[in-house]
Amino acid sequence: MILFEHVGKRYGGRFEALANIDFRVRRGEMVFLTGHSGAGKSSLLRLIMLLERPTRGRVLVAGHDIGRLHPSQVPFYRRQVGVVFQDHQLLFDRSIFHNVALPLEIRGFDPREAARRVRAALDKVGLLHREKALPIELSGGEQQRVGIARAVVNKPSLLLADEPTGNLDPQLSADIMALFEDFNRIGTTVMIASHDLALIARLRHRVLRLRDGRLVADEEAA
Amino acid sequence: MSRQPPAPPRGARTQRPRSSSRIRGWLRHHRAMCLDSARRLLRTPIGSLLTMLAIAIALVLPAALWLALDSARLLDAELDESATLTVYLERHVDEAQAGRIGEAVAAQEGVARTRPISAAEGMAEFQQALGLEDALERLEDNPLPASIVVVPLDPAPEAVRRLAGELEALSGVDEVRLDLAWLERLRHLAELGSRLALALAVLFGLGVLLVVGNTIRLAVESRRQEIEVVMLIGATHAFVRRPFLYSGAWYGLGGGLLACGLLGLGNQWLAAPVSALAASYGASFTLPRLGAEGSATLLLCSTLLGWLGAWIAVSRHLAEVRPR
Ligand SMILES: Nc1ncnc2c1ncn2[C@@H]1O[C@H](COP(=O)(O)OP(=O)(O)O)[C@@H](O)[C@H]1O
Ligand SMILES: [Mg+2]
Numbered sequence: 001m002i003l004f005e006h007v008g009k010r011y012g013g014r015f016e017a018l019a020n021i022d023f024r025v026r027r028g029e030m031v032f033l034t035g036h037s038g039a040g041k042s043s044l045l046r047l048i049m050l051l052e053r054p055t056r057g058r059v060l061v062a063g064h065d066i067g068r069l070h071p072s073q074v075p076f077y078r079r080q081v082g083v084v085f086q087d088h089q090l091l092f093d094r095s096i097f098h099n100v101a102l103p104l105e106i107r108g109f110d111p112r113e114a115a116r117r118v119r120a121a122l123d124k125v126g127l128l129h130r131e132k133a134l135p136i137e138l139s140g141g142e143q144q145r146v147g148i149a150r151a152v153v154n155k156p157s158l159l160l161a162d163e164p165t166g167n168l169d170p171q172l173s174a175d176i177m178a179l180f181e182d183f184n185r186i187g188t189t190v191m192i193a194s195h196d197l198a199l200i201a202r203l204r205h206r207v208l209r210l211r212d213g214r215l216v217a218d219e220e221a222a
Numbered sequence: 223m224s225r226q227p228p229a230p231p232r233g234a235r236t237q238r239p240r241s242s243s244r245i246r247g248w249l250r251h252h253r254a255m256c257l258d259s260a261r262r263l264l265r266t267p268i269g270s271l272l273t274m275l276a277i278a279i280a281l282v283l284p285a286a287l288w289l290a291l292d293s294a295r296l297l298d299a300e301l302d303e304s305a306t307l308t309v310y311l312e313r314h315v316d317e318a319q320a321g322r323i324g325e326a327v328a329a330q331e332g333v334a335r336t337r338p339i340s341a342a343e344g345m346a347e348f349q350q351a352l353g354l355e356d357a358l359e360r361l362e363d364n365p366l367p368a369s370i371v372v373v374p375l376d377p378a379p380e381a382v383r384r385l386a387g388e389l390e391a392l393s394g395v396d397e398v399r400l401d402l403a404w405l406e407r408l409r410h411l412a413e414l415g416s417r418l419a420l421a422l423a424v425l426f427g428l429g430v431l432l433v434v435g436n437t438i439r440l441a442v443e444s445r446r447q448e449i450e451v452v453m454l455i456g457a458t459h460a461f462v463r464r465p466f467l468y469s470g471a472w473y474g475l476g477g478g479l480l481a482c483g484l485l486g487l488g489n490q491w492l493a494a495p496v497s498a499l500a501a502s503y504g505a506s507f508t509l510p511r512l513g514a515e516g517s518a519t520l521l522l523c524s525t526l527l528g529w530l531g532a533w534i535a536v537s538r539h540l541a542e543v544r545p546r
Contacts, residue, residue: 108247
């Protein structure tokens with residue numbers, strides 16, 4: 001599903017955020033990406049989202065070299081990748097329902113079909129009863145679950161998450177991770193950046209470990 | 223490092239809506255954005271009105287000049303009628319000869335109509351025009367020659383001048399008079415005016431672009447986060463642009479309507495003194511109005527300008543947001 005070939009990323013010409021990264025994630029896998037703060041986790045995910053382009057090597061997703069995509073194709077590529085951001089990236093002037101509906105609105109879904117899917121996604125993350133609320137009225141954990149609902153409402157085959165449990169207490173973090181495991185169980189490829197080592201160790205999935213922009217370990221699922 | 227197997231069907235489970243429903247979705251978004259942008263404008267009525275007023279003022283000046291030129295063109299068409307030549311016959315020519323010369327002139331190529339004026343008729347007209355009956359009556363001999371007024375087919379100065387040369391060559395013709403200088407001067411003035419109007423229209427059109435562009439730039443700035451989020455989750459540039467294009471079009475349309483209103487007001491304001499002035503010259507003249515067609519053209523232009531201004535503003539922003 002994801003293939004990195006000798007990928008390097010420099011910011012501003014000198015600073016090397018990622019160097020010579022090689023790995024592959026199979027369809028349906030669940031992978032954690034870990035490492036100290038500044039190790040390059042976000043940079044790596046941003047390469048997959050096409051928010052950055054590698055300065056060396058190439059990134060393939062579902063067999064396609066995404067570096068070759070024409071700028072006009074990028075939106076259509078992004079629609080196939082669900083992304084959960086650490087800071088949620090919710091729109092604060094819209095209800096929870098409309099936040100989750102956004103990806104479907106962008107794709108021009110019929111409103112009735114969209115509403116059905118939005119409710120299904122909200123139900124999955126346990127927030128169906130809050131659909132009319134504004135994001136500001138929700139707790140951090142609830143906001144993160146809205147972000148997850150929005151990422152999966154389009155039923156993407158690849159789900160990326162950057163520190164999805166960054167500011168949450170251990171119980172909420174475990175709940176969120178359990179959600180990702182559910183999506184993985186129905187076939188979604190999931191890649192999660194996190195430095196919550198205790199949680200990752202308990203979940204027994206494959207772990208890619210970064211240090212100073214280099215891939216230093218690739219531990220298969222226990 | 224293993225090689226990638228043959229490309230699997232990508233995004234196998236992300237169904238793409240069928241094309242007919244895609245078109246319906248596209249139309250739905252257009253309708254939604256059209257209404258949504260109108261609602262946003264109404265939410266800040268004073269600000270929106272000020273922007274529209276700025277657009278209207280930029281539109282009024284070239285539109286008014288254009289109207290003035292239009293009425294000048296009407297005047298010009300009337301003047302073309304009066305682009306006549308006067309053929310003066312030699313003094314010794316008698317009436318019979320004058321009749322033959324008149325026929326020859328009428329038969330000349332490029333002549334539309336002729337009106338012969340005998341020496342006596344010429345005298346009478348002269349006296350009437352100048353009110354000098356007494357003084358001239360005392361003259362023993364009529365000093366005026368017989369003449370023929372010629373209306374040319376083609377009123378263009380070069381054609382008239384050529385015709386004059388040809389008529390002058392006829393025997394019995396003393397002189398051909400044509401007073402084209404003032405006509406040409408008027409034409410030059412009209413040409414100058416229309417160029418000025420065009421230059422002003424371009425300049426003020428740019429002004430409209432700037433006004434709308436700046437307003438839309440601020441709107442884009444205030445919705446920056448929203449734009450970034452929707453682009454992160456796969457919105458196309460067209461999708462992001464759409465609400466702003468509608469806002470720009472609404473601003474343009476509103477400005478155009480205000481401009482039409484201002485022109486109408488100006489017309490009323492000036493109508494009384496203008497017709498009084500014309501009456502004092504014994505003429506009747508009404509100020510030109512925009513009319514249905516003119517109003518439609520103005521509204522179309524202003525709406526398009528608003529749309530274009532928004533397009534430029536949003537596109538500049540999108541160029542910044544593109545990752546890379
Ligand atoms: N846009 C950027 N411009 C310059 N340097 C950056 C940029 N983004 C990240 N970096 C640098 O790249 C390194 C890796 O950052 P990041 O990928 O965010 O790490 P992590 O997510 O693991 O904390 C850091 O040293 C960071 O300062
Ligand atoms: Mg990070």
